[in-house]
Amino acid sequence: MNKDKFLALDCNQRVAFVNDLLKNNHDLQQVADKIGINYSTFTKVMQEDDYVYIKRENQYYKFVRNVNTISSVDNSADELTAFINENLEVLKKLIEKYKRNDDFTIDKKIFASKLSTKTFRMPEELYQQFVRTCEKEFPHLKIQDIIAQLLLNFSNNYSNS
Structure with missing residues (x-):
């Protein structure tokens, strides 16, 4: 040079x-x-x-x-980039779900309430389909919490009071 x-x-x-x-x-x-x-x-x-x-x-x-x-050297940025690259498709699906407002959330009331054990009769095929959907779409939620939220949603939608 x-x-x-x-x-x-x-x-x-x-x-x-x-x-x-x-x-x-x-x-x-x-x-x-x-x-x-x-x-x-x-x-x-x-x-x-x-x-x-x-x-x-x-x-x-x-x-x-x-x-x-001086900004401290942060190696976690490299780890974060690697994590994002590894999970890019999952993140895209989550973002799409959020955009459609398609995420299922559990109301805080469900966790604050006293628990009660009940038995329901329903077709086995319907229950298995429900379980598969829950495990696939909402693996981070318990099935009992999803059922409780569905009952709460039903009550809120169809209650006159």
Whole structure:
């Protein structure tokens, strides 16, 4: 790379280029010579945008003036991206369901009430179809809570009071 191309790079690209050369057993003088720029000019240009040379690391790093402006390195973003990529189809289905307002929610009253055990008679095929639907569409809900919500919905829809 020549001097003009080097100076045309933005600070971050310059630092990346120089750090790469420094990793390959070059020192600062050799890097300046390779670019074709005076050593003093090279070091001055490299200090732009608050970059500093750390000799023991043989690399340039961004100088931080205010510790509060440092954002902590968060590897959970990579984990989150991987999770989203793995579950993209499921997430799309959930979003579609939400858009159609097709989600089944359980009223808080159901959990706050005293429980009562009742026996209902119904066709086995109807019950099995209901269970399959519940397990497929609402695996996060208990069947007894779904039945209780359905009873509450029925009461709310058809009650005169």
